[in-house]
Amino acid sequence: MTRLSGGLIDRNSSFSFTFDGKTYTGHQGDTLASALLANGVRLMGRSFKYHRPRGVVAAGSEEPNAMVELRSGARTEPNTRATVAELYDGLVAKSQNRTGSLAFDALGVNDYFAPFFAAGFYYKTFMWPRAFWEKLYEPMIRRAAGLGRLSMQADPDSYDKGFLHCDVLVIGGGAAGLAAALTAARAGAQVILCDEDFRLGGRLLAESHRLDGAPATDWISTLEAEFETLPNLRVMRRTTVFGVYDHGIYGAVERVSDHVVEPGNKVRQTLWRITAKRAVLAAGATERHIPFADNDRPGVMLGGAMRAYANRWAVTPTQSAKDPVAIFTNNDDGHRTALDLMSKNVPILGVIDSRENAPRFGDYDLFSGAMVTGTKGRLGLRDIEITKGGVASWHRCAALGVSGGWNPNVHLASHHRGRPVWDDTLLSFVPGADGPAGLIPAGACVGLGSTAKALADGAKAAGIALAELGIKTPEVALPDAEDMPVSQADFWHVPGKKRAWVDFQNDVTVKDISLAHKENMKPVEHLKRWTTLGMATDQGKTSNVSALAVMAELTGKSIPQTGTTIFRPPYTGVSLSVLGGGDTGVNFRPRRLTPTHTWAKSQGAEFVEVGQWMRAQYFPQAGETDWRESVDRETKAVRVGVGLCDVTTLGKVDVQGADAGEFLNRMYSNMMGTVAVGKVRYGLMLREDGFAYDDGTCARLGEDHYVVTTTTANAGLVYRNMEFARQCLWPELDVQLISTTDAWAQIAVAGPKSRLLLERVVDEFDLSNDAFPFMGCAELTVCKGLRARLFRISFSGELAYEIAVPARYGNALMARLMELGADLGAAPYGTEALGVLRIEKGHAAGAELNGQTTAAMLGLGRMVSAKKDSIGAVMSRREGLARDARRLVGLQPVGSTERLMAGSHLFTQGTAHSMETDQGWVTSACYSPHVGGYIGLGYLENGDTRMDEEIIAANPIEGSEMRLRVVPAHFVDPEGERLRD
Amino acid sequence: MLIPHPLLGLRDAQEFTYLGDANLINRPDPNAPNAEAMFCDYVFLRDNPAGVHRELWYHEQGDRSWLVVTRNTVTHEILGAELASDVALAHREGSK
Amino acid sequence: MKFSGFKVIKEALTGHKGWTPLWRDPEPQSDYDIVIVGGGGHGLATAFYLAKSFGQARIAVLEKGWLGSGNIGRNTTIIRSNYLLPGNEPFYEFSMKLWENLEQETNFNSMVSQRGIINLIHTDAQRDAYRRRGNAMRFAGADSVLLSREELREKVPFLNYDNARFPIKGGLMQPRAGTARHDGVAWGYARGADMRGVDIIQNCEVTGFKIERGKVLGVETSRGFIGAKKVGVAVAGSSSRVMSMAGMRLPIESHVLQAFVSEGLKPTIPGVITFGAGHFYISQSDKGGLVFGGDIDGYNSYAQRGNLPVIEDVLEGGMALMPMIGRARLLRGWGGVMDMSMDGSPIIDRTDIEGLYFNGGWCYGGFKATPASGYAFAHLLATDRPHDTAKAYRLDRFAKGYVIDERGAGAQPNLH
DSSP states (O other), X not given: OOBOSOOSSEEEEEEEEEETTEEEEEEETOBHHHHHHHTTOOEEEEOSSSOOEEEOOOSSTTOSXXXXXXXXXXXXXXXEETTTOXXXXXXXXXXXXXXXXXXXXXXXXXXXXXXXXXXXXXXXXXXXXXXXXXXXXXXXXXXXXXXXXXXXXXXXXXXXXXXXXXXXXXXXOSHHHHHHHHHXXXXXXXXXXXOSSSSTTGGGGTSOOEETTEEHHHHHHHHHHHHHXXXXXXXETTEEEEEEEGGGEEEEEEESSTTSSOOTTSOSEEEEEEEEEEEEEOOOEEEOOOOOBTTTSXXXXXXXXXXXXXXXXXXXXXXXSSSOEEEEESBTHHHHHHHHHXXXXXXXXXXXXXXTTOOOOSSSOEEXXXXXXXXXXXXXXXXXXXXXXXXXXXXXXXXXXXXXXXXXXXXXXXXXXXXXXXXXXXXXXXXXXXXXXXXXEOGGGGTOOXXXXXXXXXXXXXXXXXXXXXXXXXXXXXXXXXXXXXXXXXXOOOOOSSOBEEETTTTEEHHHHHHHHHTTOOSHHHHHHHHOTTOSTTTTTTTHHHHHHHHHHHHTOOHHHHOOOOOOSOSSOXXXXXXXXXXXXXXXXXOEEOTTHHHXXXXXXXXXXXXXXXXEEEOOOTTOOSHHHHHHHHHHHHHHSOEEEEOTTSEEEEEESTXXXXXXXXXXXXXXXXXXXXXXXXXXXEOTTSOEEEEEEEEEEETTEEEEEEOSTTHHHHHHHHHHIIIIIOXXXXXXXXXXXXXXXXXXXXXXXXXXXXXXXXXXXXXXXXTSOTTBEEEEEETTTEEEEEEOOOSSSSSEEEEEEEGGGHHHHHHHHHHHTGGGTOEEOOHHHHHHHHHHHTOOOTTTOSSSOOTTTTTOGGGSOSSSOOTTTTGGGSHHHHHOOEEEEEEEESSOOSOOOTTXXXXXXXXXOSTTTOOEEEEEEEEETTTTEEEEEEEEETGGGOTTOEEEEEEGGGTEEEEEEEEOSOXXXXXXXXXXX | OEEEETTTEEEEGGGOXXXXXXXXXXXXXXXXXXXXXXXXXXXXXXXXXXXXXXEEEEOTTTTOOEEEEEEETTTOOEEEEEEXXXXXXXXXXXXX | OOOOHHHHHHHHHTTTOSOOOSSOOOOOOSEEEEEEEOXXXXXXXXXXXXXXXXXXXXXXXXXXXXXXXXXXXXXXXXXXXXXXXXXXXXXXXXXXXXXXXXXXXXTSOOOOBOOOEEEEEOSHHHHHHHHXXXXXXXXXXXXXXXXXXXXXXXXXXXXXXSSOXXXXXXXXXXXXXXXXXXXXXXXXXXXXXXXXXXXXXXXXXXXXXXXXXXXXXXXXXXXXXXXXXXXEEEOTTSHHHHHHTTTOOBSXXXXXXXXXXXXXXXXXXXXXXXXXXXXXXXXXXXXXXXXXXXXXXXXXXXXXXXXXXXXXXXHHHHHHHOGGGTTSEEEEEEEEEEEEESSSOOEEEEXXXXXXXXXXXXXXXXXXXXXXXXXXXXXXXXXXXXXGXXXXXXXXXXXXXXXXXXXXXXXXXXXX
C-alpha cells in the first residue's frame, strides 16, 4: 500500500472493487485512479497506436492514459477516465485496447515497428492491389484502432432532460468559482454553481495551502453550510458544463448515479439546458508536461497531479527510499510538489529544474540547469537519466512528476469560435475578448492562479455580472490566502533523438511534428490532421500548446504566429444516452391517437404509423389468415354496403371573416370564393414555385365561414402557409384562421347504404339526393342533439359522407353507427382499404402529390385559374412546368397475375431499359377486388394520349418485369354516377 | 437561441419554425408585365448576407404569429423582432 | 516522389530523411490562364483534373486559409450515388466511379472504403419510393439492393427491431457506397495538382473581381491583383459572399450543419446507416470514432457552430435506432456552413460574366461529389461546354422551371 496520512478520504469506509479481475479495496472519496495507485497499480492502459504501457498522468478530467471499461454487461462504459471515476463499493473495471493481458499485449509489437507507423504513413501505402483495402488492410487497421468496446446491448438506464434559468451561472467550484457564487448569492441573485467534481473546492482540495491559517476544507465547509441556507443558490456537484450555446444557453450534464452500482429508480444522468443572464467561467487551469525521451512510462505524471494524489487522496506512487520520486520542472510550481511530498515523508530523489540558477524552496537535491533525458522500465518507471551540463547520469526513480507550466482552461471561452490570445508573461493562451456574450472568465482560467488572486478575481467577476444585471454587489470578506508569484522558463521540450511523446494517447511524438514540418504540414490544422495530434479523448488538453511550441521552434516563428487552436463543445466527453434524453424505443416520438382509437383497438384493429398518428390499418376478423383477406373484405363492404373509417387525421382549418372567400381564392389554384353556402368544392393548392403540394375540400358553412381540409401529411404545412399568407402577404384582408384538426372527430361513411345508415342518426335532417346532393354540406345535430357537421364527399367513388362531431364523441359515434348499421353490413375499414378504394377511383394521394408534380401531371391543369391570382399561379407557367408531358394514368397488368409493384419504371415496348428511355413510374399499386386483379396508377410521358397502349413495367431491383395496359385513372364508375346517386 | 417575441417576451427558438429572408413578405405584383421574372427573383434569389439579416420565424408551437426577426448570421445576435403583419402593413403604407 | 509501401519501408529504415514537402508554397504569379477561387475539395479536384485530364497549364488555386479548410476538412465522409432524379444520378455515379480509382490516380491513399450505405425503410410508402429510386439507380448504371427486414437484420443486428416507435421494415442498400478519409482526399488532389505544376496559394483571400465590359480580367486578393483569363469559383458555404463581389445574387442560403464524432471504439458499425424516421445517420471511422449527424440547424448562418436542440434531436434519433451506442461518449461536434440551394441540387455553370464560372450549391452533400464536381468543372472551364453528367446543373433552371428537387420540398432551402 502506498497510502499516506491525511487526505480527504473516509478511512472508515472500505470499498471493494476489481480491475482486470483482481480485487482491491479503497475508500469513499477515492477515484478509481487514486485507489489503484494506493494499491500499487501503476499500469492502467495501453496507448492507441503503439500499444505502449501507460499509467495515470493526471488527476482530473484531462487524463489521456488511464482509460478503462467501467462496469460490465449492458452497462459497460468504454473509455472511462479512471481519474474521474468516483469509487464505489463493487466497482468493476477492465483495461482496454489490448490483445491479451494488460501486461502482455500482443499488439505491443507495434512499438517495435514504430518507424513504419510514422505520421501519415497510411496515406502513402496500402493502395495496391486496389481490392485489398476493404478486404485486408482496412479490417486490420480497424481492429487495431479504436479504444474501448461497446457491449452491443441497449443501454438499460434512464435519462432525463431539464431546463434551468438563472441570473448568474458559475462554472467551476474552485477558489474563483466559490468566491463568485458566494458574492452573487449573497447579493440575492438567482445563482447556479456547477462543478464537475463530486466535492466542491477544485484545486483547493489538491493543495496544502491554508485559508485564514486553517485547512482550505474548513473554509469550504463553512461556505457549504451557508450555501444550504440560500434558497437562491443551487449547487450542482458532479455536473459538467460542456458547452456554451447562443443567447446564454449552457449545456450541462449531471451525473446523478454514476457513483453507485446501479441507478435504482433514479436516472443515470440528466441533461440540463441552463439559460443564464451572465456566467462566470472559473474553469481553472490544466498543467502541461515537458516532452523528453521515453516520457510516457507508467510512473511519469504531471507534477500537480502527483501533488493532488498526495494531498487529497493521501496516495503516492512510491514510498520506497530505494525507488524515490523525482520532479522535473521549468518553473517554481514544480518545487511545491517536492515540498508537499516531503512533508508527507515521501522519499525525494530531487528536483530537476531546466533553469540555470533555479531557486531553491526546501531541503532537497536540486539539479539546476538540468533535464531528464531518458527513462527505463518496461511496465513502469524504474530509472531516469538526468543530464546536467552535458553529463548524463542514471538514477533509480519510480515516479517522476513533470511540471511544464499551466494552461488556462479557455475552452468554453472559445466555444463561439473566439480565439484565445497569447500572454508572453504567463507563457500560455488566455481567453480573448471575443468570447461568448455574457461569459466572464475568472481566476486560473485567465492566468490568475494564486489562491488569493483567484478568490479576488472570482468575486470581481461576480461583481461585474451583478452590475450588468443592475444588482448591488455586497461586501464579501474573502479569506487570507497564499499569493506567491510563479516564475517559469520558456522551455518546451527536451531535445534528443529518441521519441518524446507530446500527445500520449494518440502516440504523437516530437519526431512526428518534425516530420509534419518537413512535409509542409505546417499550419496547425494540417499538423493536427496529419499526425492526429490533439484528436484523442482529451481533445488536446495535455498536448496542443506543447505541440505548437515544438512547431514554432521548427518554423522559427513565435507560438501565436504558428497558430492557435480553439476548442469545440463538449468540454469533456458526454454520453450519447444523456444527449438523447432517455425517450427511446416506442417513446422516441409522441403518438397521436384518433378519437376512435380505443374503439378500433377493441375491434382488434392492426395499427400503422402515419406520421405521428397511429391509424387503424385493417380490422382482421375471426378466420381471416392474411391481411389481404381482411382488406378485400373491407373494400367490398364499401362497394356493396357501407363502410366506416376514421378520417380525423386529415387537416381541418376553420376560415372566417368578411374576406374569407377572397382569401381562399388566393390560397387555392381554383376559384373557391364562389362556392355556394351549403356546398363543398374540391381544391388544389400550389406552392409559390408553381408545383402542386396539397389537395382537399373546402366547405362553405356560412356567408363568412369556410372549412378547409388538407391531407394528413400536410396538415401543419398548409395551416402554416395559410397563416403566412394572412399575416405576411395580405394582412389587410378580414380573415381569421384556426386549426380544428383535433377538435372534430370525422368519420367517413361510404357505400351505397351510407344514406340509409345516416338517416338513423341524424335529427330531422333531409338526406335525400335533392335536399342534400353530392358536394353538399350542413351543420346539424345527430343522436338527439349532438352538434355535427355533415359533408357529402367521396374518396371511394361511392355514395359517401363524412360526418364530424366534437372529438370527444368520436368513439361513441363510431360505436353507434356500427350498432345501427349491423343489418346493413356496416364494416369498419382501415387505411389499407382506404388506399385500395382511392386507387380504384383514381384519386391522387401522397405518392402522386409528392411535391415534384404539376397540376397538369395530375390531370388538373385546368384547375389553375387564369382569371385570378393565387399562390403559385405565375410560376406554374414556367417553361419547364408547362412542357412536362407526364400524365397520371391507370395501369393494368396484361397476361399476368403477378403483383404489380409501385416503384417500377415504365418503358415503351421494344426499347432498352435505361435512364434515357425511361417513360415514368408506377406511383401506387394494389390488388383491386372490384377489378379482380392488380391495378396501379402512374405517371407516363404523354400518358393522356397513350390509352390502351401496352407498356413495360420494369423492376430490376427485385428482378421482375410485366406488361401493362394504359387505361384511364378510373377503375370504378368512370362517369361518377354512384357518388351522385 | 432565444427569440424576443414582441407580445410574449423571450421564447426558445425551438418553439418556432424558420422560413427565411423577410423579403418573402414583398410578393410581386402578379399582373405586372414582367411578373414571371419578378417572381423568379422573389422565390429563388437571396442576398444571404454574412451579417445582419431580416428573417421570418413562425411561432408554430406558440401563438402562431409570424415574426420578422433581425439577427446577425455571423454572431447569431438578435437585434429585434416585430410582428410580420405590422411590417407588412407598414410596407404597404410606405409604398402608397 | 512516388508513394508506395516500399518507399515507406525504406524511409522507416533510414530515419525518414527522404520525405519532401507534399506541396510547394509558391508566391503568386502576376497572371494565370485559370484561377480557381477556393482551395477546398472541389477547387483542388478541379485544378487536378484541369492539369491531368484537360492538359491545362498555368493554373492557380487561391485559398484564404489553409488548403482543405472548408467543408472537406469537416464532414461525415460519406460517398454514395443513391439518387433518384435523372439530373442527379448519372453525375453521382460518375463521381462514384472516380472514387473507385482515386488512389491510383492521385498516388495517395484517401482510404476510399466501400462498405455500403443502407437507407432504412419504416413504411410501405417509403418502400415504394425506395423501389422507384433503387430502380432509377440501376437504369443509370449504379448498384442497389432492396433488403427485407430479415436480410437487414442479418447485416446489422444491433438496430432496435423490437421496440421501435417507427418499426424498421427493410432498407435500400448501395453496396458500393461507403466513406473516404476527407482530409486525405484534399491532400491527394493537392499533391497531385502541385506535382503537375498547379500553384496552390494558401493564405490568399480573394477580395474582389476585376470585371470590365462584362468580362473578368482577374481577382483582387490579400496578396495583390492576380490576372486570369478564366476564373472558377468553388467556395461552397461562402458562395453568396464571394459571388456578390461580382454583383450576383444566387439561389442559395447559407446554413449550418452540425456533425459529431464519438470517442474511439473497437469496430461496431460496418458501413453507413441512415435512419428513415428521424434525423440521424452514422458510420464508423477507421480510427474507431462513430461519425454521425442529422438535420441542419435550419436558420441562415455563417457561424460554423450550431445549437443544442439539433444535437439532442440527432441523439434522440440515434438512441431510438441503435440504443447500444448510448454508453459511448460524444468527443467533438462541429458546424459547417452549407450552400443550401433552392432545389437541393448543385450548380456548375458559366455566369453572365464572360470568363467567370461558378460551382456551388452543394447543400450538405458536397463531399461525395468532390471528384465529379472537380472533373465537370474542369471540363466546363477547359472546353466551355458542360460535362455530360452535369448538364442539368445550370443556373437558369430555376427561372425556366427545370429544378432538380429530390425531396419535392420546393424553394425552401432548409427543407432540402
